[in-house]
Amino acid sequence: MYRYKGFDSALCGGSMAALEAIVNAWMEGERPRIRQMSQSVRGQHIILxxxxxxxxxxxxRIALQNPATAITGGYPRFFEDDTVEDRPTNPSIPATPPPMH
Known part of the structure; x- marks a missing residue:
């Protein structure tokens, strides 16, 4: 589900450093997956x-769909412990790319 969060520099006394600190604290604490961001000007203030x-x-949601990913914190493992030699090969895909001309 998408959510909305807004920040107004007027609430920071117009201080850009204070606005940055508030936005950074929110990002570090919530770790949001940002889909869209916009910046607007209202008088002398910035609205993010x-x-x-x-x-x-x-x-x-991921853990409910696949309980095995709950062990890894909800993120699937991208790198397995096996080596390249242990993986099955596909003969239709060449080991080295063709030369570029």
Whole structure:
């Protein structure tokens, strides 16, 4: 489910450093999966808008779909412990790419 979060520099006394600190704290704490971001100007202030997915919700959905991924924190393993030699080969895919002309 997508969510919306907005930040207004007016609430930070117009301080860009304070606005950055608030946005960074939110990103570090929530770890959102940002889908869209926009910046608007209202008078002398900046408004930052984010449309995002809550990663906690996303991890729960993934864990419910595949309980095996719950062990790895909701993220599938990309790198297996086996080596390249242990993997089956596909003869239709060449081991080396053809030379570029």
């Amino acid at each position: 808008s984010f449309v995002y997915e809550d990663t906690h919700e996303l991890e729960q």
